[in-house]
Amino acid sequence: MKVLVTGGAGFIGSNFLNYMSSEHPDDKFIILDAMTYAGNHKHLITFRKNPNFHFVKGSITDRALLEDIFKMGIDRIVNFAAESHVDRSILDPDIFVKTNILGTQILLDTAKKYAVERFLQISTDEVYGSLGETGLFTEETPLAPSSPYSASKAGSDLLVISYYQTYGLPVTIIRCSNNYGPYQFPEKLIPLVIMNALNHKPLPIYGDGLNVRDWLYVEDHCRAIDLVMQKGKVGSVYNVGGNNEKTNLQIVKMILAELEKPESLITFVKDRPGHDRRYGIDATKIKKLGWQPQYALEFGLKKTIKWYVENQGWVQENM
Numbered sequence: 001m002k003v004l005v006t007g008g009a010g011f012i013g014s015n016f017l018n019y020m021s022s023e024h025p026d027d028k029f030i031i032l033d034a035m036t037y038a039g040n041h042k043h044l045i046t047f048r049k050n051p052n053f054h055f056v057k058g059s060i061t062d063r064a065l066l067e068d069i070f071k072m073g074i075d076r077i078v079n080f081a082a083e084s085h086v087d088r089s090i091l092d093p094d095i096f097v098k099t100n101i102l103g104t105q106i107l108l109d110t111a112k113k114y115a116v117e118r119f120l121q122i123s124t125d126e127v128y129g130s131l132g133e134t135g136l137f138t139e140e141t142p143l144a145p146s147s148p149y150s151a152s153k154a155g156s157d158l159l160v161i162s163y164y165q166t167y168g169l170p171v172t173i174i175r176c177s178n179n180y181g182p183y184q185f186p187e188k189l190i191p192l193v194i195m196n197a198l199n200h201k202p203l204p205i206y207g208d209g210l211n212v213r214d215w216l217y218v219e220d221h222c223r224a225i226d227l228v229m230q231k232g233k234v235g236s237v238y239n240v241g242g243n244n245e246k247t248n249l250q251i252v253k254m255i256l257a258e259l260e261k262p263e264s265l266i267t268f269v270k271d272r273p274g275h276d277r278r279y280g281i282d283a284t285k286i287k288k289l290g291w292q293p294q295y296a297l298e299f300g301l302k303k304t305i306k307w308y309v310e311n312q313g314w315v316q317e318n319m
Ligand SMILES: Cc1cn([C@H]2C[C@H](O)[C@@H](COP(=O)(O)OP(=O)(O)O[C@H]3O[C@H](C)C(=O)[C@H](O)[C@H]3O)O2)c(=O)[nH]c1=O
Pocket: 084, 085, 086, 087, 123, 124, 125, 126, 176, 177, 178, 179, 187, 188, 189, 190, 192, 204, 205, 206, 207, 211, 212, 213, 248, 272
């Protein structure tokens, strides 16, 4: 099996490659990554050492490069490549449209031309917008994105579905809740709070800190992707979530308690514009395929904090 993994040097992509290389040691992986600020150079050393990995630096918007890659023979694609930070999308939406929408369309087009066996799109629960105090996102929840980031992901999801409906491209979409774990860029809440707390810096909490996210340890997401790649239905969407809904304040306090740092570091700042209040996932559909999260939030968070403590110097210099 030859799998093209786009965005493989990013947070979820690199954890996925790590997981897959131990679960499927005979598979070959072509890794395409633009190595933007979020692409991790440390991974390139690992990629080079693994004979099953072939790394290509470049963007999914580069059609000629994609042609060269597909000529190597690709059976499946897992598309992680995306700009992913909501705050950056508010400041500078252009690159989100370019990479997430245009890039996905060019990748789909090339996948169609070379008749791949499966195109797996890694999406997000943010495409559904915000929930009130009750209810959960199902795969049938209408798309109602709030930020340029989530709108660009919703746009790419619609393109993915259109390539199935129009051209019969065998696509599947995974929409996952907030991931956390090693190698996450410290602009996202959990790694930012860990790194700031370690350095006794203020922890910026948007608004009242009562926005809710459903947290999932990244390895549980990787296991879900692997399963959907094998058993997921073509043309279908699968929601993935950990059933770990917490307010941002709860998460921050858990981190501070683990690090034995004072809650006085918490600093309330101006709210994010268009800030979604709550995300919550109904993962019944993927559970029917046999998936269950294996990491309790407390355990996953401890493991993540330990990783950032042990790699603190490196994270500061490289991320
Ligand atoms: C960076 C930061 C965040 N926050 C709040 C904003 C959110 O309510 C929550 C998590 O924020 P973060 O930016 O880490 O993640 P989301 O905006 O929920 O989006 C994330 O999860 C989805 C599924 C994706 O698809 C995104 O790619 C991913 O970035 O903490 C703060 O209060 N202070 C901060 O400094």
